[in-house]
Amino acid sequence: MQFRCLPATSATPLGDWSGDTLVLGLLAGDDGQPLLGALEALLGAGLRQRLEQRAFKAKPAEVLAFERVGVEPAAVVVVGLGEAEGFNLDGLRSAVAKAARTAAASGGRHLGLAFPLTSLPAETTPAIAAAAMAEAVRLSLYADQRFRSEAEPKPRPDTVTLIGLDDAADTALSRLGAVCAGVELARELVAAPPNVVTPQALADAALAIAEAYGAELKVLERSDCQALGMGAYLGVAQGSDLPPKFIHLTIRPEGDIQRRVALVGKGLTFDSGGYNLKTGGSQIEMMKYDMGGSAAVLGAARALAELRPAGVEVHVIVAACENMISGGAVHPGDIVTASNGKTIEINNTDAEGRLTLADALIYACKLEPDAVVDLATLTGACVIALGEEIAGLWSTSDALAAALLQSGQMGGESFWRMPLRASYRSGLKSPVADMKNTGPRPGGSITAALFLQDFVTKDLPWAHLDIAGTVWSDKGRGMDPAGATGFGVRTLVQWVQAGATG
Structure with missing residues (x-):
């Protein structure tokens, strides 16, 4: 076309x-x-x-x-x-x-x-x-x-x-192919069944980007993650027969590096809920889309690797794994230790995404970026609060939040800034560990964001985007046909290209 x-x-x-x-x-x-x-x-x-x-x-x-x-x-x-x-x-x-x-x-x-x-x-x-x-x-x-088995004609x-x-607008079309290809990659990753998109498949997608566009890829295996003390991430992964893959894709600009950003995506290729098993009405059959955050950052990486915005070094990080039930799976009540030494009591094995993100955020912060943005299909509470057309945004930086809101508007993706209310942090207190992985039901999306904040370097601009409601559309909306939407890709590309690190 x-x-x-x-x-x-x-x-x-x-x-x-x-x-x-x-x-x-x-x-x-x-x-x-x-x-x-x-x-x-x-x-x-x-x-x-x-x-x-x-x-x-x-x-x-x-x-x-x-x-x-x-x-x-x-x-x-x-x-x-x-x-x-x-x-x-x-x-x-x-x-x-x-x-x-x-x-x-x-x-x-x-x-x-x-x-x-x-x-x-x-x-x-x-x-x-x-x-x-x-x-x-x-x-x-x-x-x-x-x-x-047989493709239907789609004219x-x-x-x-x-x-x-006029011709001046043609310049905007020059980036069209890269951005749309990134959205389409994200859609394909989210829509594929969990027996196709596994942790290894996400690593393969990152490898394809690296080979096609000269990016750098590092994939940490289970032993590498153990050496780094990633007990929160590996605790989630231990119930699956499929090995975890910790993905770090780096896109460097052609000239001098003026700023560095990290994009972190939740990469649960299937979420059974663990021993807190998802049951009737929980859409367990749709938990293939629990890696929507990783799809978004990999889709953005596909676009940015081709566009190569001047002066920006982009780090894309995904702690990919499954959350499954087995004799070796994590139990409710277990205590795991993240790579920064914080201990976490697991009071709900279905709140696993934040555990994987904890170690991913710690890793991202050690790269000393100018800003970190994570995307995750994190909470049903965010869907209840904002529905299926608006994603939640939490941030420690007013400038970063404003830049992401503006980038979302330019990309046709809607966000609503939510509070990081410090008093709600008390809901995460544990009698036996530094913290629990879930708080009370009221304000569940807020306590989830507060949990993540504990694993981000203080004073580093950080934003958390909860895209649980927007990553999938049963009937289609706007530019999105029914199914996976590729939500988040356009916002991230706009934000990185604008150089808005907050």
Whole structure:
């Protein structure tokens, strides 16, 4: 799929575009908008009556398709954008994604997109709009058919023209392939079953990135982790027949290193809950996506290794393992010791991700980065609090939190900053060890973040992103088809490229 920009002309906002499928975005309640006039010139003076007959109100993501015989374009798709004052970058992405699916279903090979981009907020530059539109098309038409015996035909256009954008916006399209490939890698890792994506498979994915783009890879085996005293991580891993793999991928810039960041992803390739077994209603069959954090950081690594943002050294860290039940599995009540010497009473074996992240965060901090960001499908409590469209964000740094929120907005991913309330830390007190791995049920996502904070170097900017609700979508939303979303990749790439280390 090839993307290009095409400026409008004084004669028509559609410029000299030609193709078989045209998509136009229309705002509600604005009869004088240029695109409506262009559409009327194309389809005839009776257009407004036809829109009225079909009850088209230009509500957000409302779609209407016209088929035409013997003329070009053979299909015209009209998508509603809502009122002008509410039209923003997220609305643009959603509308383009909805229209792209409709257009692709008509079998169009050469797609033109025309939207009233001047109605977007002033800070939305043509380059930003171009990137958002192109990502929406490619990511909304993604289809994972790796595990079907016979692939179903999924039509995709060969070329996509962004009408009304000049050549200056083309620069934004140059990074499109890398970013979308990173999102698609994350989706593939999350969607694959746990007998395919094992700890070794995550290490193999990191190796493929290293070999393709000249990154550096270190994989620590169980014995290496034992030598480093990673008792929290290895305690989780000890119940599985599959050996753990501690992955450290390093992406160095071509020039001088001006800043260093660490991206840490939770890598539980399957979470049975351990002896606190997940039972009916707990979605145990979906626990393949408990490595969504590792998928996000590896997807970001795939993009960043190709883009190589100037001056930034990126460390990607994943403590990969399974949480299983066996004669050698960790018991509720066991005490493990993390690599910084802290002892942890395990009062719930299903709160295992924070144990693996504890040793991963300690390792990351020893690299002396300027900032650390971890991503994890950590708590059901975060899903209850924020639902399936917003991820939780906890941070010790206002600057880092603001930068990540802004990067998420630019990448089309939503976060909400949550409190690190110190008084809640008392819920993690243990009568026999330095701390427990879980606190009381109320505020469970907050106490989970407070647990992680204990393993981060004091005064080092750190952020924890709980993506438990956003990593998967049963019905699809926005640019994401049903299934794995690849959530977090776009935010991380935006943040690293912006150089915002907090």
